[in-house]
Amino acid sequence: MECFAVRHVSFEDLGVWEDEIRAHGYTITYADAGVDDLTPLATTDLAVVLGGPIGVEDIDRYPVLREEIDLLERRLAQDLPTIGVCLGAQLLAAAAGAKVYQGAREIGWDAVELTDAGRTGPLAHLDDLPMLHWHRDTFDLPEGAELLASTPETPHQAFTLGRALGIQFHPEVDTSHIERWLIGHSGQLMDAGIDVPELRAHSRELGDQMAMAGVALIRAWLRAQD
Numbered sequence: 001m002e003c004f005a006v007r008h009v010s011f012e013d014l015g016v017w018e019d020e021i022r023a024h025g026y027t028i029t030y031a032d033a034g035v036d037d038l039t040p041l042a043t044t045d046l047a048v049v050l051g052g053p054i055g056v057e058d059i060d061r062y063p064v065l066r067e068e069i070d071l072l073e074r075r076l077a078q079d080l081p082t083i084g085v086c087l088g089a090q091l092l093a094a095a096a097g098a099k100v101y102q103g104a105r106e107i108g109w110d111a112v113e114l115t116d117a118g119r120t121g122p123l124a125h126l127d128d129l130p131m132l133h134w135h136r137d138t139f140d141l142p143e144g145a146e147l148l149a150s151t152p153e154t155p156h157q158a159f160t161l162g163r164a165l166g167i168q169f170h171p172e173v174d175t176s177h178i179e180r181w182l183i184g185h186s187g188q189l190m191d192a193g194i195d196v197p198e199l200r201a202h203s204r205e206l207g208d209q210m211a212m213a214g215v216a217l218i219r220a221w222l223r224a225q226d
Contacts (some may be wrong), residue, residue: 003028006068008052008087011180015172016211017218021046024222034064035126037091041071046081046225049088051170053188055137056090056100074162081225086135089158089166096142096161098181103138104153106196110201111161112157112169118148122165122220123158125213130206131168134181165221171214 003026005014014021014028021028026046031038033052039045049068059065072095074080089098111132114123138154141147142161149167151156157168162185173181180212182189182196189196 001026001045003041003046003048004040005030005048005050006033006038007031007050007087008033008054009171009184011061011184012051012086013179014048015174016214017048017172020215020218021048021222023116024219029089032060033068035120037172038064038071040068041068042074043078043080048085050172051086051088051093052107052197053185055087055102055103056094056186057137065085065091076162079162079164083221084164084166085172086092086168086170087137089168090137091140092161092164092166093156093159095137096145098142100137100139100143102122102136105192106133106151106169107192108133108188108199109206110151112149112151114149115147117146117160118158121148121160122224123127124146125216125220126171128133128212129209130202131210132173132175132203132206133168134170134185135168138168138181163225171210171217173207173214174211175203179209 003021007030054062057212068091094100111128111130114127139158145159145161151157159166
């Protein structure tokens with residue numbers, strides 16, 4: 001079985017999910033958006049579309065986003081196992097016909113509030129735990145989707161639609177590599193007025209706890225696809 005993972009920047013990868021996906025019997029192929037052939041996204045056994053600093057509203061400047069949406073539309077029509085994280089969740093929502101737009105910027109650590117559906121599924125492992133947030137855009141809930149999690153600033157933090165899972169926050173991040181994010185997104189952090197030493201300290205303090213929950217999430221979700 002193959003997992004096809006689409007990256008938009010090299011340091012936003014599968015993180016703590018990677019070993020668990022391999023343990024479940026998948027080989028992992030990374031494809032860099034705008035560089036590599038993304039055609040397998042439509043049909044691969046498992047697809048994960050990861051985050052990045054661009055958004056659906058940038059589609060005219062970055063036409064690869066249109067390609068990803070089109071391929072995800074085909075994937076959704078086949079109800080194949082799919083995860084979208086942050087930008088990936090926004091692309092997944094767009095592929096399902098939902099509106100994606102600029103919302104409240106969230107960068108930092110905060111707990112998400114799970115719905116009843118969230119508490120009884122793979123996200124149950126995240127209940128009451130601080131998660132890493134790093135986004136500006138948000139989306140309406142796609143028609144037919146089930147809401148799993150929210151925050152006061154972002155009502156639609158996670159959803160499921162058939163065998164697709166969209167997550168706006170970042171339970172996959174390996175915070176031992178957080179410095180890559182702090183450097184790679186330095187302009188974004190400066191624009192948002194984020195206290196970088198504080199964000200670094202919180203990531204060191206809370207990262208191991210989130211990693212355990214993130215691994216439990218992906219393990220439970222993969223088992224549910226069997």
